[in-house]
Amino acid sequence: MAISLTFIPMLSLFVMLMTCTLHANGCYTSIISFGDSLADTGNLKRSVYRSKSDPPHFLFLPYGETFFHEATGRCSNGRLIIDFIGESLGKLRISPFEKMMQTNNLKDIGQGVNFAVVGATALDSSFHQARGVYNPYTNASLGVQLNCFKKMLASICEPVSEDCKSLLQNSLILMGEIGGNDYNHPIIAGKPFDELKSYVPLIINTIATAINDMIELGAKTLVVPGNLPIGCSTTYLTIYYGSGKEEYDSTTGCLTKLNKFAEYHNEMLQTALHQIRELHPDVNVIYADYYNAAMQFYRSPQQYGFTNGALKACCGGKGPYNYNLQVACGDPSSTTCDDPDTYVNWDGLHLTEAAYRVIYKSLFQGTYTTPQYNSLCPTSTLQSREASSSLAQSS
Template sequence: MALKFISTIFLLIFIIPRSKTLACYTSIFAFGDSLTDAGNRIFFSHDLSNLNVANPPYGETFFHYPNGRFCDGRIIIDFIAEHYGVAFMPPSASVAGNGSSIEGGVNFAVGGAAAVDSAFYESRGIINPFTNASLNVQMIWFKDVLPLFCDTPSECRKKFKNSLFVVGPFGSNDYRHALTFEKDIEEIRTYIPMVIDTITAAINDLIKLGATTIMVPSLSPDGCLPVILTDFGSANTSDYDPDTGCLSWLNELNEFHNQRLQKRLHIIRRLNPDVVIIYADFYNAVMKLYRNPGKYGFLHSLEACCGAGGAYRYNDDVKCGNIKLKNSCPDPWHYIDWDGNHMTEKANRLVTMTLLDGTYTSPSMNTLCASSPKFTYYD
């Protein structure tokens, strides 16, 4: 029995998606927040000593050094790139203005980014202490670096036929920053239409520029994050999902956002029948892990791997990246959560598999390319 369990864990750790034949996409362009950021937050920070993600043990599992990813290794966008044979996209801040080629795409995501511009929230007393790199701002950056990719609009449209655009996820920071400023859940729900409108505007803008395949991820279940469970914990047991221990009221907000997003994507598809709009159901792909962690070899579902203190191993005053936590997580493969806010590489890999095999994408990702990518177990 023990040998079977160890063998299962070994397979899960080394499941890596890869294409069977030629890649479907030659470039990927990504927009988003810390779930997609590949280093922009570091480039935009003036004091790295106070930026947790710039310090060990971030990056320890795969890259073996901190590189701006909010993870111990690869994130979902990395696994998508690997699957289609595309090199990891450089963060946009590393290529802008230096004449570098971006033939393989570029990543515009920034940790802490909200969908809607900061001015909207500041007028409501909500301050984003991390960045104003909203989706609108990221779209401006995208247009600024386009000359590095193509010389004319017609050339861009031709190249974009072989490009995958990933817009999101967006919305988590819009709602969670509001919670931090003690806005009640009913007021926060009124922000959802503005968030959806902002995502819609970006998608329509990309379509006008020639994008033909756009993936739009849902929100993940924020009610399962150690930071949320720690900061917004309740003595009322009815606030929690009895099966997972996650905070139900925040997950319900995420689900409401996701429902509205899907309805909007349906409209965009109808108006643009020649464009493939992929809904990536991050929410249910992640919830599958929380509902049955042992099946995937996780020994800890709601505790942070890189963290300390309390029931969920999360402390706002001593976060991952603090020198005190440098060696706090020697076994990240046993955890779903990495630092209280983001998943481990293993969890990212498992979620990506279910997206790329079509289980949690609509239309199914595995039906979109002539090469019909398959998944292979190998060490």
């Protein structure tokens, strides 16, 4: 069932955001996030319960079991990259947009808002529906999410005013990851790769337009992730199981063609970001290299503590990769591993908290961002233990 973020009356529920101030060390006191299941911290969960539709499998345990000890709407056993970022910036409680709308909890707004929704695409749902591809979860594309933010902002301050600009200048904008589902849904629907390749320029242009819109509103620091190496996804390894030996990377066991496709998307995205930087030299537009940050543990899983490897799902429906399209993680007939920290893959499509932690550290404490995030926020450190209580309250 399609879920839209736009139908809720927003102006009546929002009040002035607390004005954030930039730390002397260059860090931020607010996060504004857009994206899909790699960043959704509870939006789809609240939309589903409000609409009284049948909740999907990831709204139940074992999702969330490792850290939150309950299913929060995150597609993992625990925290996501956005959670680790919030911890590093002083235990920020980044509220899901839907929670803010439903509870009118004004105390959390100043620390940030998350618009990301499980299943979200960069392109509008009408684009995919016209091609016979239907999203089972949401129609909250990047454009829908951005429009929700603009309406919210208009209820807070005069657009492009100094107040609005100050708010955005002091915020870290997370623009995704977004675009992965523009490929995932068509691939699962059986669309040919030649058709998928024609989508890439449209997706990149949509992301670039959203970035430029945020800059026009006053944003000064935006993190824009690329796609993960989808050829290493347990879902696709299962779908294409039995492909010829030449289809696999002998060093990782990943599907070469799919990873090349992800690289193509990322190259085009980086070209677009370079052009945006030239137009806006006073804005920090940071490329987050999810692909190569993740390839570290796909190449050497044991080195990062993933003793059960990088390709087999912790939670799933058995088979060569413990994944079955008909038996989702959480299904009564599915199995869940004893120690998710020893696995990279959680449920076939998503990763474990341990894997997301490695990616986070590589990006925000390492060298996998361009320009390096650490040069802008040098004191960004992981404070997971201290942030436990704060995160649990914001889920």
